[in-house]
Amino acid sequence: MTKISKGTPPRPEIDRRDFLIRSAKAGIAVAAAGALGYFLYDPIGPGAPVEKSSIALPDFSIPEAGKKIAIATGEDRVKTVNAALKALGGIESYVKRGDRVLIKVNAAFATPPSLCATTNPELLAEVTRLCLRAGAASVAVTDNPINDPESCFALSGIAEAAQSSGANLIIPRESLFTNVTVPGSDLIRNWPVLYGAFQGATKLIGIAPVKDHHRSGASMSMKNWYGFAGGRRNIFHQDIHTFIKDLALMVKPTFVILDGTFAMISNGPTGGSVSDLKQTNTMIVSTDQVAADSAGVALLGKTPADLPFIAKAEQAGAGTSNFESLSPFRVSTG
Amino acid sequence: MRITTVRRISQIFFFVLFVWFCIASTFGQSFWQLRNWPVNWFLQLDPLVGLGTILTTHTLYSGLLWGVATVALTLLLGRFFCGWLCPFGAMHHFIGYLGSLGRSAREKITVNRYMGSQRIKYYILLILLAPAAGALLVNIADSSEQNPLLIAGIICILAIAMAVSRRADPLTRRSLSVFFGLAAFWAAAGYFLKLDGAVSASLMTGLLDPIPLVYRSVNFLLLPFADSSFHLISAAQRHYEGAWLTASIFLAALFLNLAIPRFYCRFVCPLGALYGVFGRYALWRIGKKTAECSQCRLCDSRCEGACDPAGRIRINECVLCMNCLYTCNDELIGYNMFRSASGEIVAPDLSRRGFVAASVCAIAAVPMMRIDGRLGQNYDPALIRPPGALPEPDFLNRCIKCGQCARVCPTNVIQPDIKRAGIEGLWTPALNMRTGSSGCQMNCTACSHICPTAAIRPISLDEKLGRGAFEKTGLIRIGTAFVDRSRCLPWAMDKPCIVCQENCPVSPKAIFVKESFATVRNGNLDRAKISGASVLLSDPVLQPDRFGTGDFFVLVESGGISVRTRILSNSQNSIILESRVPPELNTSDLKRIALQVRLQAPQVDPERCIGCGICEHECPVSGLRAIRVSAEGESRHKKHSLLLK
Numbered sequence: 001m002t003k004i005s006k007g008t009p010p011r012p013e014i015d016r017r018d019f020l021i022r023s024a025k026a027g028i029a030v031a032a033a034g035a036l037g038y039f040l041y042d043p044i045g046p047g048a049p050v051e052k053s054s055i056a057l058p059d060f061s062i063p064e065a066g067k068k069i070a071i072a073t074g075e076d077r078v079k080t081v082n083a084a085l086k087a088l089g090g091i092e093s094y095v096k097r098g099d100r101v102l103i104k105v106n107a108a109f110a111t112p113p114s115l116c117a118t119t120n121p122e123l124l125a126e127v128t129r130l131c132l133r134a135g136a137a138s139v140a141v142t143d144n145p146i147n148d149p150e151s152c153f154a155l156s157g158i159a160e161a162a163q164s165s166g167a168n169l170i171i172p173r174e175s176l177f178t179n180v181t182v183p184g185s186d187l188i189r190n191w192p193v194l195y196g197a198f199q200g201a202t203k204l205i206g207i208a209p210v211k212d213h214h215r216s217g218a219s220m221s222m223k224n225w226y227g228f229a230g231g232r233r234n235i236f237h238q239d240i241h242t243f244i245k246d247l248a249l250m251v252k253p254t255f256v257i258l259d260g261t262f263a264m265i266s267n268g269p270t271g272g273s274v275s276d277l278k279q280t281n282t283m284i285v286s287t288d289q290v291a292a293d294s295a296g297v298a299l300l301g302k303t304p305a306d307l308p309f310i311a312k313a314e315q316a317g318a319g320t321s322n323f324e325s326l327s328p329f330r331v332s333t334g
Numbered sequence: 335m336r337i338t339t340v341r342r343i344s345q346i347f348f349f350v351l352f353v354w355f356c357i358a359s360t361f362g363q364s365f366w367q368l369r370n371w372p373v374n375w376f377l378q379l380d381p382l383v384g385l386g387t388i389l390t391t392h393t394l395y396s397g398l399l400w401g402v403a404t405v406a407l408t409l410l411l412g413r414f415f416c417g418w419l420c421p422f423g424a425m426h427h428f429i430g431y432l433g434s435l436g437r438s439a440r441e442k443i444t445v446n447r448y449m450g451s452q453r454i455k456y457y458i459l460l461i462l463l464a465p466a467a468g469a470l471l472v473n474i475a476d477s478s479e480q481n482p483l484l485i486a487g488i489i490c491i492l493a494i495a496m497a498v499s500r501r502a503d504p505l506t507r508r509s510l511s512v513f514f515g516l517a518a519f520w521a522a523a524g525y526f527l528k529l530d531g532a533v534s535a536s537l538m539t540g541l542l543d544p545i546p547l548v549y550r551s552v553n554f555l556l557l558p559f560a561d562s563s564f565h566l567i568s569a570a571q572r573h574y575e576g577a578w579l580t581a582s583i584f585l586a587a588l589f590l591n592l593a594i595p596r597f598y599c600r601f602v603c604p605l606g607a608l609y610g611v612f613g614r615y616a617l618w619r620i621g622k623k624t625a626e627c628s629q630c631r632l633c634d635s636r637c638e639g640a641c642d643p644a645g646r647i648r649i650n651e652c653v654l655c656m657n658c659l660y661t662c663n664d665e666l667i668g669y670n671m672f673r674s675a676s677g678e679i680v681a682p683d684l685s686r687r688g689f690v691a692a693s694v695c696a697i698a699a700v701p702m703m704r705i706d707g708r709l710g711q712n713y714d715p716a717l718i719r720p721p722g723a724l725p726e727p728d729f730l731n732r733c734i735k736c737g738q739c740a741r742v743c744p745t746n747v748i749q750p751d752i753k754r755a756g757i758e759g760l761w762t763p764a765l766n767m768r769t770g771s772s773g774c775q776m777n778c779t780a781c782s783h784i785c786p787t788a789a790i791r792p793i794s795l796d797e798k799l800g801r802g803a804f805e806k807t808g809l810i811r812i813g814t815a816f817v818d819r820s821r822c823l824p825w826a827m828d829k830p831c832i833v834c835q836e837n838c839p840v841s842p843k844a845i846f847v848k849e850s851f852a853t854v855r856n857g858n859l860d861r862a863k864i865s866g867a868s869v870l871l872s873d874p875v876l877q878p879d880r881f882g883t884g885d886f887f888v889l890v891e892s893g894g895i896s897v898r899t900r901i902l903s904n905s906q907n908s909i910i911l912e913s914r915v916p917p918e919l920n921t922s923d924l925k926r927i928a929l930q931v932r933l934q935a936p937q938v939d940p941e942r943c944i945g946c947g948i949c950e951h952e953c954p955v956s957g958l959r960a961i962r963v964s965a966e967g968e969s970r971h972k973k974h975s976l977l978l979k
Contacts, residue, residue, distance in 0.1 A: 148771035234954040241884035272841030308884025
């Protein structure tokens, strides 16, 4: 060990004022760090994720109108839908002055109207006009399609029909979906649904084509509500009959229109060729969606018993499969 | 009005027009959407796109003819495009202006002095264009095999070119001879060695060409970002792969202007370099009226091109910002037909060694990039090109990576690739069926019509779907879907599903199902008592209601009779059936039954599948999909075909 220097080396003087200021700053900084740590201290850590509380959809049915069904035959959709509605007491019995009507179409695929994979635009335009004539304050049209939404609405002619007849088109966006739980349902628990489209709506009409569907047997009025679901909804195909029953519990429409002017008898639900279609000249309007589907399934050469979801929906109280018990109004437009 | 004011109006006008075109590239019917808006116009004006594709394809496709007009105007006026029209240039100009705000006149003069490194952009141009030029000669050599006259003609032209170049300055002459020598060497290598595909064209200009760069940056970054809260342009958020890379380059290019104004234009831009080469012949040019001046250097203070207007002006660097006309206190500088009284430098500041090195590296780069065999048997099956895309080598000869196809795609399935096509294919379009709203839409040919260079050639819907006149040639496939039986719910887990079959848009469907009944786990029950439509079990082994979904059945086999009946509901020890079983099976003794699930297992018919990927998009196995499209069977490559015909 060698000593480098003897005695205390000279050093700069400490300025008292500078020392006090620096001490004060350091003290405040330490106190602030301590306080921040104290307030933000979390001894437990995050728990399991909590599901957001969810809501149910409103009921759009009109109890006093009762359960009714009308089956009109004819080639012209405008004539048959008018005749069927007239038989049910006219649209005025369902759509009142000031009502805000939401129409759920089937716009699942980006295909032209001639292929009948989507709701017919002329039919949509006519129903919109009827609602507006009955005094509806507004008519909105929506669906959450399978193919690209904007392309679907454009190619199916639905966007054009909505615009020309005075309806607003609601294109599904992320912000319109809210988690919904359906009381009494097996599968729809905290699932994203196109709830935003229902905001302010006072009446709900479903307009669906009659289509072959390999998994469920048929795609008609009840299956049409699939288009209200968001998220990765395809997982419901694992138990599709239960899901369609749940959809019928979730959506209580004012009435449904089941368009069987052409029925897609093969290659459904996409179709893709006019050879997949059969002209069946039938238009069904009903306040009971289960009855409508039970009547419509004959157009595909099937019976309600072939479609387990019909029995399930009936059992769950969504309607009756015995549509004859509602004494259907049968009209022909010649 | 000052000419600089006119220039600013021009820059703002063309910038706004460019942004408008980017917005209008939206698929749809409204006035602001894609109808007849010339959304590719800036790309078509870009002569680097035209020149590059001429070298690789020997044709000038459609709207690229506009590039001739730009070249002609540059030959008359100089680099007007950079200072007056280029939307990317306008961005640099503006940000460079912001950066200059706090600077003193002295500092401004310093950052705007000419720097030797401005020559880098000429090397970049060379590196990007040389591969295309080398391949041109390969092609000439190839076709001369059939026609000896052609090669004689080429030799004559080359001889004349050499003779003419003897009169040029020594640097140009040397450069030309080196360039021709190298190109000829590679052409000869390709001719004699038959390195099929190794020595060939590659259009690399799109990597740094400012117009494709600014198109893809705006379309893949700024628009989706700006639209994410408004959703005016698209209802769903648009996503683009590799945004980090696009963003890094774009933002670096923009922020470097804060250090040195027009950094990209001065040091990087290959298009500016090309204009610099043409600009030397300009009829009108910036120059001093008298050689003598006070050398105050104020003209440098706002010089955008850093072209040294006070000294021997570098005509090839001047972007015609015209600022020097007004910063010169003595008004000595003008835009005239005569040359600057102080003299000019018109040629790029290239060294011979640099020229040789750049050319060698560039021409060698193509075989280096392709030696991995990705254009042959080692092709990436995950690379699905849009319908109408040319065979891969031809595609790479044309694609400028502008991203217009991905921008216009209504479903957002076309992605700028950064991982499947290698560095040569950076930002080229590849379909990712998991992104976007629904695979490649059947009734859509938008990408093929927007492509400015026909890398995706324009196809009609009839051709895409093999209808009408195209019935014989058949439809256009972009790949084939394969079911992954180890992940598919019905195949691997005995769960009903067939979402893919449902969504297959082809008629008749390319996905069909094989129906079968599988006994569920622990579904063989020994002691069951059957009466009418109900089954009673001795033990409470069932989960209540589990088998009432409509998909489950009870199989009873006895004495050569086998009956399968759908289950309506079940409790722990009883099952209600849809219909009564035949009376001969109704006995009081205990029977063995099997609980079965009805399965429809999807299978792809490769003759019908078009590879649209809607099945892959919709598959409920959300991570690695249980049905996936890969490039086998794509129409553009016979070698990738799957079937005998």
